[in-house]
Amino acid sequence: MIGNPRTYWEAIEARAAASPDSPLTIEPDGTVMTFAGFRDSAERAAAGLADMGIAAGSRVSWQLPNGRASLILSAALARLGAVQNPIIPIYREREVGFVARQTGARLLVVPSVWRGFDYQAMAEAVVATTENCDVLVCDGDLPEGDPATLAPFEAPLDDDGRLPVRWIYYTSGTTADPKGAKHGDDSVIAAARHVWENLDLRADDVWPLAFPYTHIGGISLLIATLVCGTPMLMVESFSPEADTRFFREHGLTLAGSGTPFFIAFLAEQRKTPDQPIFPKMRAAIGGGAPKPAGLHMEVKNEMGGVGIISSYGLTECPIVTYCFLDDPDGKLATTEGRILDDTNWKLIDGELLLKGPTLCRGYLDDALNEAAFDDEGFFFTGDLAEIDDEGFVTIVGRKKDVIIRKGENISAKEVEDVLFSHPKVGDVAVIGLPDAVSGERCCAVVAPKAGEAFGFVEMVEHCKDVGLMNQKIPEQLEIVDELPRNPVGKVLKKQLRETYGG
Missing domain, CATH: 3.40.50.12780 (ANL, N-terminal domain)
Structure with a gap:
């Protein structure tokens, strides 16, 4: 371990000095990025971004899939002292536009096309309605410059004696505009410390980065990796x-x-x-x-x-x-x-x-x-x-995931746990749908295990067998191949309500 770094960039430098040739990331095609290679690439990218006018305090929104470029970009922005706003890939024009305008982004970084979606066209539409924001398209290569032109790294304290805000992460925003939470390196490192301490993370461990790095869990995982020298298996999707x-x-x-x-x-x-x-x-x-x-x-x-x-x-x-x-x-x-x-x-x-x-x-x-x-x-x-x-x-x-049926509260999670205990159920979500008689009716959306069939009568009998109150037993069952989830695993219940609530 390299001890307790104060900032993300200091963790990068300390790990590169301690084990320069050890792998930080390994990708399915065999590409390896070492800790020293990560630092050096980040410094070249920082110099390239500086040539574009990005400096300490500049706000940069970026939406890239997992890959070397996403890690290097985050490190380069940290080296410059910029305020970065990672955006999860599922956001589209409405959300990205709201985020870019609210953050006052100077730069919006996106891939050209990824998984069939034209991010470049979306970004250009966003900046057309956003003041003083440019688009940088990145399909793996970032702008580079001479690291010798960079000023020494500094991490000044704010008026409260804390590290300044350097990260803005948005909640996913299902029924309203997303909300931008402000973090400093201190809070994301505190989260990372919880990871490496409670998992007893070691240099001989091997773990994956399979969920989007742009989620706040991504930086926690990366900093824990830097502190412990643990290689990370990185997949794009x-x-x-x-x-x-x-x-x-x-x-x-x-x-x-x-x-x-x-x-x-x-x-x-x-x-x-x-x-x-x-x-x-x-x-x-x-x-x-x-x-x-x-x-x-x-x-x-x-x-x-x-x-x-x-x-x-x-x-x-x-x-x-x-x-x-x-x-x-x-x-x-x-x-x-x-x-x-x-x-x-x-x-x-x-x-x-x-x-x-x-x-x-x-x-x-x-x-x-x-x-x-x-x-x-x-x-x-x-x-x-x-x-x-x-x-x-x-x-x-x-608090808001409660189904109110005839004035009685039903916990969606309680019913989900009961249904998941059935041997044929592979995944389940329980939602409330509008009902003219009861106010809301309880609907179970079930993905059966492979090769299994699951019916309404079977569901009701199981709920009764385990002692679930009659008023909590779902009145509607929908069978799906898989539940819609966001990249970190949360079921998209709003989407399910729109699908089955008509």
């Missing part, structure tokens, strides 16, 4: 069969990164039940979305290792709980671990409020802060939680 083979060939020890990945890995494992797909795996690391009941034991029994090690956090306050490797199965299966010692919490009417070193500096739109924080600076998560006598946290639902 997750493909279960090919990437399972790639991860196995390189000796993956920590599988990630959430529910849809674990479901995909289990499907691959079941093709060869007598041969572990990841013989060296010591744990599956989860976060970003709730895990269904029973998934932990399926992973442990079928894939090996200790099962799923969960964490919990939000864009505004990433990674505030963690399970430990030696926690009992009962806790690993049903909880998100304990709230970490450096984080304060309280419950108000069941809602979890948080304050700690990973908490953002508020939203870019100051008007949102009054409702988001209480008088003591605690953040309202919107998540309903239960915390047991040992400090283990169970997220029982979203």
Whole structure:
């Protein structure tokens, strides 16, 4: 380990000095980027961006798929002291335009075309309605210059004695405009520290970057990689069969990164039940979305290792709980671990409020802060939680993810857990749909396991058998091949409501 870096760029320099020729990233085509190569490429890119007028404090929005360019760009912007706004690839013109205008982006960096979508055309449409913003198209190569022209790296403190805001991450925004959370290197490093400490991350571990690096979890994973010298297997877009083979060939020890990945890995494992797909795996690391009941034991029994090690956090306050490797199965299966010692919490009417070193500096739109924080600076998560006598946290639902049927509240997550316990159910989401008689009706959207059929009567009988109250049993069942999820695993319930609510 290289100790506790103060900034992202200092972590890059320290790791490049400690193990210059060790691999930072390995890609499916065999391309390797070393730690020293990462630093040197970032400095050349920083010089190239400086030649374009990007400097300390410049705001840059960027939307690139996983790849060397996305990592190098983030490092180059850190070297310059720019304020960067990574954007997840699923955002389109409405969201990207809102983000670019609200951040006051000087530059918008996108690929030309990726996965059939013309990002360049979208970006040009965005900048046409955005003041003083240019487009930089990057399909792997960034502008380069002479690093000798760069000023020495500095990380000045702001008026509060803290590192300045250097990151703006937006929540996904389902029913309203996305909200930009302001972070400094201190808060993203605090989140990374939770990762490397609680996973006991080592230089001989091997783990994947399969979810979008532009998600706030990406920088936490990368900084943990830099601190511990752990090689990272990077894929542009997750493909279960090919990437399972790639991860196995390189000796993956920590599988990630959430529910849809674990479901995909289990499907691959079941093709060869007598041969572990990841013989060296010591744990599956989860976060970003709730895990269904029973998934932990399926992973442990079928894939090996200790099962799923969960964490919990939000864009505004990433990674505030963690399970430990030696926690009992009962806790690993049903909880998100304990709230970490450096984080304060309280419950108000069941809602979890948080304050700690990973908490953002508020939203870019100051008007949102009054409702988001209480008088003591605690953040309202919107998540309903239960915390047991040992400090283990169970997220029982979203404050707004409650179905109100004939005046009675139904927790969507409670019904989802019941349905997931059926042996034929591979994945499930429960939503409320408008109903003229009951106000809302409970609808289950189920993806059965491969080769299985699942019917309405079977669903009702199972719910009754496990003791679910009659008023909570879904009145509607929809069968799908797979649930729509965002890149970090959250089910797109708004999309499901639009599909089945008519």
